[in-house]
Structures are given as structure tokens and as C-alpha cells.
Amino acid sequence: MHNQAMQSKDVTLLEVLDRVLEKGVVVAGDAVISVADVDLIYVGLRVLLSSVETMERLRSGGGNAPSAPGADGGKPQT
């Protein structure tokens, strides 16, 4: 149960990062936020790939609990 909760929290974070880092209103010159001199676009890709890896890990774990947002239509519960 603890593992499932942690995985679910990870998925939530990844889904949030997938949005807030790459999307939304950009004003005043579209700042490139750097992470240790690595371009944000790369970070976005990393987040995406991490999401996929997380999903793969959950799948190999045999559970679809983190997809539970679908069960009630809400977001993953943390």
C-alpha cells in the first residue's frame, strides 16, 4: 500500500510538472528556465520519459492503481 501511495504521488508530480514546466501563459520574453545549464525543453522531455518509465514500472508491478484517477475520473490521489 505504501509503495502504491508513493508511486501515485510520483505520477501526480510528473503530471503536474508535465504541465507547469512546459505549458501555460508565457510572458515577458519566454524565459528559458535552466536547470544547471540544461535547457528546460530537455527537462520537459525528461519529465515525459520519466512518466513513461513510471507507467512501465507500474505495469510490470501488475497493478493499475495509479491509473486510478481514471477509476473515479479524478487525479491520482497522493
Place this chain on the structure above:
Amino acid sequence: MSLYIYAVMDSELEFAAPLLGLDCSPVGFIACGGMSAAFSNLERAGGRLGPDDALVHEAVVEKLMTIATVLPFRFGTLFASQKEVLIMMVEHVTEFRENLARLRHKVEFSLKVLWPAESVERQVVQSLPPAKSGGHGLSNSAAGQYMAKRFGAFRINQLMETEADRRIAEIDRRFSRWTVEKKLERLLTPNLLLKAVYLVEADRQEEFKQAYADMQREDGDLRYLFSGPWPPYNFVRMRQRSEPQRSDVINKPTAVTLL
């Protein structure tokens, strides 16, 4: 000290209950032309932002969603002063109004679909007619064999894409009835068949969720990650991207630490 911006809202209403943002600073509102920008003061040594801050950003935007239509700002948007925020709002007032009108009473849903790429590829290969010796019309020279191999890989890739398109169309069809706008991305990685975001009328979200629940119940080799409702991050359209004209506009934190 900087002003951290969360969103622009189509209302000058303020949140009734105290709303706390980054570093537990109270969220304030700067009104302009029937809209308001939600902000909080950020005074942090080094200006570093991390994953927990992203969650706070999202939590604030979601709370604002309960009282107004919001245009969520990208994580890490900082301004030097309230005056600079006002200037920004005046510069973008038309775009903000257009977006707010288009996104009013709408929410975003996310769907990621994984398929077993290796297994699908095996099936594709098995479905190909057996190659006849020399049947590809290329010579048996090294160059000919190389070209035949390349052509084979190209053909498999083509069939995989056709199969991906077929499956995506099947998935997308389930949601089209409830969708106002959508963005679909195919095969961003070999296993990520589809990354989709859908814009849905807020009062139709239950039907949209039900469409997903129906799909999820069916047997198959696909795996899903479905989430929402989110603020409409993916559907904000900003045309103007002016360069900052004033040296005192802060538009980036010194660093964002992640993962």
C-alpha cells in the same frame, strides 16, 4: 523580493478564504480591466524553485479555478514589482481576454496511452508476406542486401505507424463527442502510443470521465494514465512574445531544481 505569478483570472474577485502560495506567503491580486493576476511575494535566497513549489503552484491555480476562469502561468514566472505586473497585463490584455472567453467553463484532461511496441512489431512482422529470394528486385550484392534490409525496416516502421494511427483514431473517437479542442501526439517514444490533452466543457466532464471508464474496462494490450480535470494549461494561446524592454523585469528564477 519578487512577485511570483500564478495565473490571470477573468474576475477581480478575491479568494474569500486566505490562500497561501509559495513559502506560505498569502496570495494577493492585482486588478486590471476586469481581470486580476494572482501573485505572492517570493523572497528566497538564491531564488531556487523545486518540485514541491510546482505542486504549490498547481494547488493555488486549482483553488483559483473554483472562483473564476484562469489562465495558468508557466511555473517560475517572476516580476520585480506590482507596477511591472500591471504593465504586463496591459500589454497582453487582448490575448488574455480572448483566451479567457475561449476557455470559460472548460477544463483539461490528460490521457497517455502505452502500447507494447515490441509485441505489436512482432505481430506486424508476422503479418508480412515471406520475402522471396531476390524478390525485392535488388541484387545480392552487399549494397543490395543493405538496401533490402533498410527497405524492410522502413516497411515495418510504416506498418507500425499505420497501426498506431488506427488505434489512436479508435481511442480518440470515444472522446470526440465531449471534446471542444484536443491535442494529440503520436509515438513520442516507442511505447508511448498517444499523449493527448482534451479541452472539455466543465459541465460535461462526467460524461468524458465515463467514456474513459468504459474504455478502461475493455480487455486489451493498452495501458492508460488518465488525469484531470486540470486548469487549461495546454490550451492557452499566446501570440505575442515580446522581449522584455525593462531591465527591472525579472522573468526567470535563478534556478529550478528538479528530480
